[in-house]
Amino acid sequence: MVSRLLLPTERRAIIGLAGLYASRMLGLFMVLPVLALYAEGLAGATPLLVGLALGGYGLTQALLQIPFGLLSDRIGRKVVISFGLLLFLLGSVVAAQADSIGGVIAGRCLQGSGAVAAAIMALVADQTREQVRTAAMATIGLSIGVAFAVAMVLGPLLASSFGLAGVFWFSAGLAALGLVVLWQLVPKAPKRVSRHRDVVLDRRQLKAMLGRSDLLRLDFSIFALHLVLMAIFVAVPFRLLEAGIAVEHHGSVYLAIMALAFVGMVPLVIVAEKKRRMKTVFLVAVASMAVCLMVLGFVSTWWALAALLLGFFTAFNLLEATLPSMISKLAPAGAKGTAMGVYSTSQFLGAFLGGVLGGTLAQHFGNDAVFYGCSLVALVWLVAIWGMPTPRHLASEVVALDEGTHGDALDTLMERFAEVAGVEDVLVVPEDRVVYLKVDRQRLDSDALARIARTRHDHKGA
Structure with a gap:
């Protein structure tokens, strides 16, 4: 019987690459809860341009992640990942030194241009046996969730002590550390590189995946989820201020909300997976998100705001955990990598357009309109998935x-x-x-x- 215990080289690869992936996402997400507040010190800042700075990384990620993944097949995973980390480092430095909103936008787009997610996943597959690969990918997924939660807390703490530039300098440090981890901790990649169709995109399968309405519904779901996430951070920091919560305490608020949201998500994931109520939980989560966003448009007390943000982030964490699981269940044998490639591209496009939408609504109609607009997006999303068949638990x-x-x-x-x-x-x-x-x-x-x-x-x- 083939052992499913991790080999020492597999353990080193998983720990190193999960940390690398998570630190990169941490650097991208830390600015979400602080950029709108600290942008007033940047020349030319408007709500629209702040939204563009928030979501700009998503456009370059969406455009370049598949080309970077294919390039890693040709010239090597570590070379491509190193180049991507250098781009991320450069973008962080550009944003840290910027004194205008245009400079921050340029830096964020450069950060996103280091689109090495697919190359990292491919290297994980190269470094692990088939018997342990699912556990390896689950570790990567968990690290992303942890990185998002930490970013919501760490961003405000760094910004209150060192300003917005401090957040970007910290991101640059993470990128430099990532290069050390990549070359010193992660084992040397094998000479023979396989396609790993369960992990990476295969261009020959792309047309078939784009023709699957069930998968397209999930692609639209992750698009809408990250659109809404990026849009609301144009307005949420100001709503916290209006509720009487000082800037230096925002990190503590996010810490409590994210911790409780994680606890609240766990039993719902169990119901979805173990009780096979995936579609029901999915619909309830999207509907709950639509309601929370709508009410956020007019609440003013701190306790109501905290309760609604808790409801939103519980639904968000739940969907972040279950949507990839549904993709895995629905994708044909040997096509999960291609399905996930389309899914990830949809996620990044959603982040970009979410920043643009949130900034546009805030600039022309005020912060309340951001929440109402996002609630409308969630309702459209709910209609789009209402008639979907229940995913088989494969x-x-x-x-x-x-x-x-x-x-x-x-x-x-x-x-x-x-x-x-x-x-x-x-x-x-x-x-x-x-x-x-x-x-x-x-x-x-x-x-x-x-x-x-x-x-x-x-x-x-x-």
Whole structure:
């Protein structure tokens, strides 16, 4: 039986790359709760340009993440990641030294141009076996969630002590530290690079993924979620001030809200996954977000504001956790990487347009209009997903092939896997020597699956 325990090199790779991914996201998110407040000291600042500065990184991320991922296949993962970190560092320095809103926008766009998310995920796949890859990717996902929560707290603390420039200098330091981690902690990448269709985008599958209405609904969902997130941070910091909460205490407020939101999210994730109520929880979360955003437009007391922000971030954290899970369930065998590539691009476009929308509404109609506009987006989102079919609870499995498996043996192998109870979809990729499976774990005959794998290895040894 193949061990699912992490090897020392796998552990080093996962810890290093999860930290690298999280620190990069931390640098991008720290400015969200503070930029609108501190922009008054920047020449030429308007609400629209502040919104553009908040979301500008999303445009360059969306445009460059797929090209960077494909480039990493050609010239090496670490080289591309290093270049991306240098761009992120440069963007942080440009923003830190800026005395105008235009300089901050340029810096944020440069930060986003270091679009190495796909290359990092591909390197994680290069460094891990199929048996532990799901756990490795889950670790990356968890690190992103933690980074967002920490950013909401750390950004206000740094800004209150060192100003907006201090936030960007800290981001530059994170990028420099990331380069050290990449080259000193993360093991050397293997010479043979596989496609890892469960992780990275395959251009040949792109058209098929864009033609799937179920996946497009989820792409629109992450687009709308990050649009709303970016838009409200044009107005939320001012709403906290209006409620009598001083700037230096904003970090404490976000700390309490994010901690409680995480606690509130956990039982809902359990209901969605374990009780198989994914669609119901999904709809309730979007509807709750729409209501919270609408009421945020006219509340004035600090306790009402805190309660509504808690409701919003509980729904936000829940959706951030469950949307990738739904993509994984719906994507065909061997196509999860492509589906996630489209999903991530949608997320970054949402962040960019959210900044533009929030800034436009605040500039022309006031901060209240930001919340009303975002509530309308959430209602449109709710209508778009209302008729979606309930996602089947399928999981992905990857089985390694022997080097000598080819020809008729592949066809026979595919048939044998397809006959196993609980296996719903099979894709054999001979050039990468792997089989991608979609399985229903409640019905899966694990013993039969193990026997097929054991028979292949026994046959090779005979």
